Amino acid sequence: MRVYLDHNATAPLHPEVLAAMLPYLTDRFGNASSLHAWGQEARSALERARTTVARALGSGDKDTVALTAGGTEADNLALLGVAAAAQARGRHLIISAVEHHAVLHTADHLARRGFEVTRLPVDSQGLLDPDEVRRAIRPDTLLVSLMHGNNETGVLFPIAEAGRICRERGVPLHTDAVQSFGKLPVDVDALGVSLLSLSAHKLGGPKGVGALFIRRGTTMQPLFHGGTQERSRRAGTENVAGAVGFARATELMLQDQADAATRLADLRDRLECGLMAALSGVERNGHPAERLPHTTNLAFAGVEAESLILALDLEGIGVSSGSACSSGSMEPSHVLTAMGHPPERVASSVRFSLGRDTMPEGIAYVLEIVPPMAERMRQVNAGRTPAVGVPA
């Protein structure tokens, strides 16, 4: 049996998404910027897709959506674009300690170029106190960037409250909604954000497509030059097929979002309870309620996560730790570390993220395989120090 429980890394492409995209990879190959019929056909598909994504975010204005080559680019565009445009006003940036690397490393990059970055702490359950935002904002703060749902733990940040605080102080708020979009209602007005990042492949769309919502009036500079595409916010020939796929995936997600959330939360809770009942020393990382419905992050005391993930893969179960690097090996999670967990716990934590294709049989299979495997590893590991930890 093969059970994929790593949907926060990527989700399978929905067959209907592929069907929607195929014409734009074959017959309807036009460049959306061309004047002729081929171009017009592509343009019309692109703008329809943009409208779908904008509406899904509660924005009636399709031009608030700039399509990008993914969530990472959207995050980069938000931070670097605002920073470049707002330098005159200030050079201070606020993020949280548990942001995705696309925000964290972009902020590090800005810090090396003379910007000042405040990294807000989280508590042991991964929660952020909105008062921290209030206290951190300064007259020279040019942007606040806080993720909506955490990719490693699923913990949700109080974006709507942060949005109110930021509006009061006249500071734009960016949120990375890559993991929450499609799983929870995401409404740019309810959240009060000026910028919001999305990625298509987390919800059954294609890889290489994302979007940045940019509220009108937000001053930005582009990262790429060489064309006026995306209202001059992103030069480059548009990925029409990708945009169409993104829109179709969005539609499919919205059709039964609430029901799917209930179903996935139920399966996730069964997984959590089942593992905790069958195995001692299993602890949840992150707040039990304030989180996305499809994600759980569990620490298996005395078990090396890297080893467990490998052994589960050999049994046909795909899970991960929060942050794998490109070679596929693990790095200690900055998210769990920021929550105050000791290195041993960080190194023994595994993320299970469910998706539309997750079925009760798959969860039952995981519950059958994991407990004896973890017990065997505990026996083998007894008396040995963990390999994965904070590098010396």
Place this chain on the structure above:
Amino acid sequence: MIPVPETQGKVVVAMSGGVDSAVAAALLAREGLPVVGITLRIWSSLRPADAEARFDSCCSPAAAEDARGVAAALGIPHYVLNYEAEFDREVIQYFTDAYLAGETPNPCVVCNSRLKFGSLLARARGWGAVRVATGHYARVQRDAVTGRYQLRRAVDSRKDQSYFLYRLTQEQLAAALFPVGHLSKEDTRRIAAELGLAVAGKPDSQEICFAPGDYRTYLRQRVGTAIVAGTIRDTSGAVRGRHQGVAFYTVGQRRGLGIGSPEPLYVIDLDPATNEVIVGQDRDLWTREVDVEHVNLIASEALTAPRRVLAKIRYAQAPAPAVMIPLHDGAARLCFEDPQRAVAPGQAAVCYDVNDPDLVVGGGTIRRKGGISNRQ
């Protein structure tokens, strides 16, 4: 008592990215064994200097990619494990400590016993595997009479690496597989080429994997502040010059002393206690007696009486006749028939059977004699 089950299970192959471990994996897979390839990532993926030096390689130096390519070609699963912290703690720490103590370390011996057949073997058991295979040129055979697992030299004696494996215990040897130990290097390359493996022509690695080039540069970067300049003396006790730190010298070294002298001068001893480098003439480098500690015996369970052996005090040397005499506390004395030159404390001395020269009797770490006065 051999604690390893006789059942067939998964085999973990430690794949460095080189041709030997690639062929090891290929041979096992050809036997139909369920093979899992593992590459130990011992380099840093997080230090910005590393990352920026290699565009597009957050943590994927070419070796891991080569191993991944071989595994894909063979159709076996392959994983890269983060061994950065453990390698640092178990191997690099030992390596730098040894040099700071005036010794010449043997990191491959430590990596084999503590990592590949230490923690990797333990992890492999957690994955349901019973064996760990590597691309070493050596052989393991079970002695039908004693039941002991014997370590033997490779068929290709020029490539033999049994020297680097002498520290493996019976439990480790019972789980070890060396599929290329029966092959010549040419055969290994030929098999790799026949299988169309991209690493078939990859040059052999000659250096310490984590400190390529001059190890002194690595030491300077890693523990530079702990390295202190001091005095060079000769055997009469006379001051002959200054040295840059005992860590930068090895017994037998002639170059880089910066001393003018009518006769050639060599490093004959390093004294970490006084931080002195002792120099002498070629004749001062020769000794018949070599004491080793932390002795690991493979051919027999214990050394109760002196045993005639063939011993070598460095990898690139032919074994020489000696008598191995048991001392207290897991130590032994090797008395060579002919004097040995430039015996470096910290290096491994490995003994082979005098009548069966492929059989590894055991070995130990060469101990520094109590200073110049005890040197023969």
